[in-house]
Amino acid sequence: MFIQRLMCRACYNRTVLAKSKVRCKGSKSQLGNESPLKNLLNDASAFEEGQQREPALQWATQPYTARPGRATASEPRTEPQDTAVLLFPGQGSQRVGMGRLLADIPAARELYELASSVVGWDVWRVCTEGPAEELARRCQTAVVVTALAALERARELRPGVLERVRGAAGFSLGEFAALVFAGALPLERALRLLELRTAASRAAAAERAGGMLTLWLAADARLAPALAAARDHARRRGQPEPVAQVANYLYPNCKVVAGDEEALKWLELNGSSFGIRRCARVAAEGAFHTPLMRKAEDALREALANMEVRAPRVAVVSGTHARAYGGPRDVRARLAQHVARAVRWEQALHALYARPRGARFPLTLTLGPGAALRATLRQVNARAWDSSVHIDV
Template identity: 80%
Template structure:
C-alpha cells in the first residue's frame, strides 16, 4: 500500500467522521510529501464535527474531585492516604491485553466507544491481534487499555481511585493521564492519537532512523559516544545526522535514537565509551528526536482545534518534568512530545519528591506491561514499595 493511501486512511476527516463533507486534503498527492498532506489535514482538524449523543459521557470527568489539583488539597491530605497513577507508553502492548477486563461493563463500554471514534475494532485488536496490526495501532490500543484498567482498579481498590492526587504517563501515556485529569475530552484524545500515529510514521518514512536501549557503566561517556556516532554518520554521507538520548529511563539506562548509520556505529563501538550492553527497540523511527519535527508541526496544528482545559489533578509531564499548567501549556507540551526526549526519570523524581521521613502514596501502575514499576524501582525504591500493578 502506498504512503498516500495509508495517510488518507489515517485522515480523520474521512476515516473517523465518514459523513463529514470536508475533503481529505491528501487526496491529490502529486509531487507533495506525506508530511505536507498531514500538515494540511491537521490545520482543519475538527472542522464541522458535531459531538454525537453517544459520546457525551466521554467528556465527563475521570478525576473524582474537580478542583483537587490545587496545592491546598495536596498539603492537607497525608501522603499515605493519596494515590498516584502511572500510564504506560508505546512498547508495552501485547496481544491479549484487555482480556481481564472482559467482565467489567464499564471497561467494555470504553472499548466500544473508542472503536466508534477511530473506526476500527479496538477490543479485537487488543485481545486477538494479530501482532502486526496491534503494533501498527499500538498508540490508541495502549491508551484505551490503560484507561480501561482504571475500571478494574475501581473494582479492586475503589477508595484508591477516589484519592488520586497526581499522575504521569510515559510518552503517549501522558495523553491517558490528561484524559483522566479531564484536560482532554476522550474522543478528541483518540482522534489526536490516530493523527499522532500517522504523523510519526510519515516522518519516519521520510527520514529513516531507529532507537537503541543502552545500559551504561558508572564511568560511561555517553555524550562523547553520541558525538562520535554523529561524526561517523557524517562520513557516511548523512546530512545533519542525529544521535541523542530519546528516553531517560533510570541512572544507568537510556534509550538513544537517530540515524541508522549512527546507531550501527554505537552497537559496534559503544563499549569503548562505557556502554555495557545495547538492544534495539522495536520502533518505526527515531522517535523523540528532531527527526520527528514535522510530526510535531502536525500535532501543533491539530491541537489548536481541540478543547483543552487545565488538569483537575496534577499531571507531571515527561517533556520537562513539571506539572501541566493552563490549557496553553498542555497544547504546547503535547505538540513537543514527539520530538523531545522522554524525561521519565526526572518526571518520577518530581512526582515523588517529598520531605525526608514522609510516607509515599499508593501508586497504581495501569495497563499492559511491567516496565513502569520496574523503572520506578530503579529510580525510587521506597515509592516502588508502595506500588501495585493493575493487570489487564
C-alpha cells in the same frame, strides 16, 4: 464510574458534531435505579465553561499538599499516604492479548467499543487477538485505550482509589492517557489526536530512516563521546546533520537513544568501548523524541490549536519538562512538543514524588500492559516502589 463518565462525554461530543442521536450505554442494574448518567452528561456538556471543580480536587495542583499547615474546613488536609498516584505506560508496552483480563468488566468493554467507533477499526480485536504486526502499527491508540480501561479494573480491585488520586504521569505516549484521566483532554478528541500522531510520526519516519535503542551503561560509561562518535560515523557515510541523542532518560544507568539508522548501527557494534554494557532495539516506527519527528510536532500543534482543552483537575507531570502542566495553553504547547523532545522520565518521577524528609508515600498504581513502569520506578525511587501496585490487563 470514571470510564462511564469518559464515554458519556465522548458520546455527547459526537452528538453535537454530527447532530445525530448517540446512545450512551448503561443499564439500571449497572448504575442503580437513579442513574447518575444524566448528571455526567450535563457535566460533559460544560467542558469549556470552566465550572467549579469538585471540592476534593480544588487544592490538587501537585501530588502532595504544598504547605501542610494551611488546610481549611472546605479543603481538608490530605496526608500523602491517603492519596494515590497513577502512572500510564507508553509505546513499546503493547503485547497481543492485552485487555483479556478486562473481558468481564462491562464498562471497560464499552470503552473499547466506543474507541472502535471513533477510530474506525476494532480496537478490542487488535489488542486481544493481534496479529502482532497490526498491533505494532496501531499501538498508540491501543495502548492508551487499554490503559484507560485498566482504571475500571483498578476501581474493582482497590475500591475508592480513583477518588484519592492527586497526581499522574504518563511515559511518552502515556501522557495522553494521563491528561484524559485528569479531564484536560476529551476522550474522543484524544483518540483522534492519537490517530493523527500515528500517521504524522509514520510520515516523518518514512522521510528518513531512524530508530531507537535502549542502552544499559556501566558506572563509568562515556555516553556523550559515544553519541558524538556515532554521529561522526553517520556523517562520513553521507548523512547530513546526523542525529544520535538521548530520547528517554529512564534511570541512572539506563537510557534510550534515538536517531539515524547508521548511527544506531555503529553504537550497537562499538558501544562497548565506551562503557555501554548492553543494547536492545525498541519496537518503534522511527526516532521518536528527536528532531527527526519535527514534522509530526507541527501536525500535532496545528490540531491542538483547534481542540478543546482544560487545565488538569489533578497534577499531571510532563515528561518533557518534569513539572506539572498548567492551563490549556500550556497543555497545547507541551503536548505538541513532546513527540520531538526527550522524555525525562527519571526527572519527572523525582518531581512527582518530591516530599519533605520523613514523609510517607502515596499508593502508586501502574496501569495497563507491561511491568516496565513499576520496574523503572524501583530504580528511581525504591520507597515509592514499596507503595506501588501494578494493575495488569
